[in-house]
Amino acid sequence: MSLELGLSVPAKIGMSVGDVETPALIIDLDAFERNLSKMRNVVEKQGVGLRAHAKAHKSADIAHRQMEVGGAHGFCCQKVSEATVLVDSGITDILVSNQIVHPAKIARLIDLGKRALIRVCVDDAQNVHDLSQAAITGEAEIGCLVEIDVGAGRCGVNPGKDAAVLAQQIADAPGLRFDGLQAYNGSAQHCIEATERQALFDTVVQKVEQTLVALNEAGLACPIVSGAGTGTFQKEAASGVFTELQAGTYCLMDASYMTVRNLEGGQEVPFENAMFLQCTVMSAARPGKVVCDGGHKSHAVDSGLPILVDVDGAAYVGCNDEHGIINDPKNQLKLKDKIRLIPGHCDPTCNLHDYLVGVRNGIVETVWPVTARGKLW
């Protein structure tokens, strides 16, 4: 990959933030570090582990900071290839919080288990069989968490007895180790109504407890109960049943989570926004409106449009692949102005960029590669 500025790399260390190529993701390092501290304080106070989700940022540099100063003991990944590049960077404890079913992927997962502590989620007896066969062939052992459906209706077996049956199959399978439960409800994270979020969380805990009873009846120890996200992590931390938290977005935040934060008063989601998409006004051909150079290829809109900051009364109102439409009724923006957007959704936005530009006091302090960008497998 060419490392030429403006071709693949958006910034050089020491340059002014205003000179960074646009569109580029800017990390406010002070805010990022405060977010790390806030999370560390919660997990230390509650005595739970932090298995931060690397799917949010896909950056080995961020992962290492989460570990070194942010209280993380391990990481989640969604893909074997994502886990591979983190292991390559020196991370030694990863849960692939997803089902891995393709034979070639399973073989690589097992292989990765020889270089680091690797666990994977399972919700299917056939998959248990396939993983076991690959572990035998690869002469390795791998840890499995039974994923239970705690309300999302996505992956996961039914809580209770069904989960215990699968756990027993894992425990009986050569090369596999039953390590615990995966219990994550993504829809609870972004629920903006506090009572509804609490109800969704209560359901999660009830389903976990029901499963712990079934496991106990089956005589199976359950060392790990893993779950939680940025929207509910304080509930899981205080629940007494979760042993580790999987929050990811908390360190950078996005417009979707800022909405949750602002509606609930910052108690449950205490983080500040630390990631901005810096853009340039590229067209100002008519009054009351400008066009910036950030569109679908530089931020993801699946959770809504980005929020324009710093410009009173102006708003990002529309999006094409390489253009953003900004209503500016007071005509404050002019050609070549830099603007900052809070992307709608952190995870797929980071995945659009090769680099994150870390800035402090207006100066580029670091340029982090998005190590697992595009690692789809």
Next chain:
Amino acid sequence: MSLELGLSVPAKIGMSVGDVETPALIIDLDAFERNLSKMRNVVEKQGVGLRAHAKAHKSADIAHRQMEVGGAHGFCCQKVSEATVLVDSGITDILVSNQIVHPAKIARLIDLGKRALIRVCVDDAQNVHDLSQAAITGEAEIGCLVEIDVGAGRCGVNPGKDAAVLAQQIADAPGLRFDGLQAYNGSAQHCIEATERQALFDTVVQKVEQTLVALNEAGLACPIVSGAGTGTFQKEAASGVFTELQAGTYCLMDASYMTVRNLEGGQEVPFENAMFLQCTVMSAARPGKVVCDGGHKSHAVDSGLPILVDVDGAAYVGCNDEHGIINDPKNQLKLKDKIRLIPGHCDPTCNLHDYLVGVRNGIVETVWPVTARGKLW
């Protein structure tokens, strides 16, 4: 970049399509080539140029095929960095169909003009000044198209006199050459109602003609009128005022354009879908529903969810970052099955992938890098 299979590369030449890593973009080479032929037939019959838009696929390999067998004489890009990698691949005629305003980008644009025939769109007198100064400094000449707003309300000066004034400024500016007009209305492309699309197109032509009159009155020749997309290209081709077409998606297609095609009967948009996202069923924990491994990080949903093909009565109904939810009321899909999706929107979907896997008769014939993937500047 590591070229390891399953880490960065999804397929090897000669493998069965069923063995390709998922999620991966599969190009049906027969359908792709038929699409190229259909477009070539139109431009040859109508005697217009084809300046195919490389923003759709970002692949130098596809661009070279569009040129060698598809009738294209040149290409559009949206970004200087996108144009740079195409020039690196041997493409010699590129219009950056966008405004370039950042000084560093302008310098690179001018520099690129020494290696290829480069043009750029302009809609601002300040930008004309900046481009001219950079051309003087760089000791190069660059061609400019005045972008006129033909109904999209995005970039572009007003048609008619305003456009002629800007064209005169370009003609008078040292280092710049007034080469013609950019007249593109993106919203007309995806308009599914035929009468409404025709009305939008009629407005485009009326605004172009009004501008041609104003340019003529100013004594300015206008060698190029560039515009059109996959949804309206036959209208521009037959209009008598457009000299070249900027269609991009036509060679691969997507669910959004397939909807336009199907509603208008295939006369105006005669192309077939040639790009699929191949996925694997990764969870089948409950009846009537499965989960596949393709979500926001492997296809863009800004134009709607992808369409599941080949599975009667089943549909892709929901999406998370790495998961797709498929309703399968007849329980036809089982764990590890491969499925094919038509992505909602071609351009931002290609931009999520490092490679396109070209398949014929079920065998991988070629693996094309997405050369300009992530080239945001």
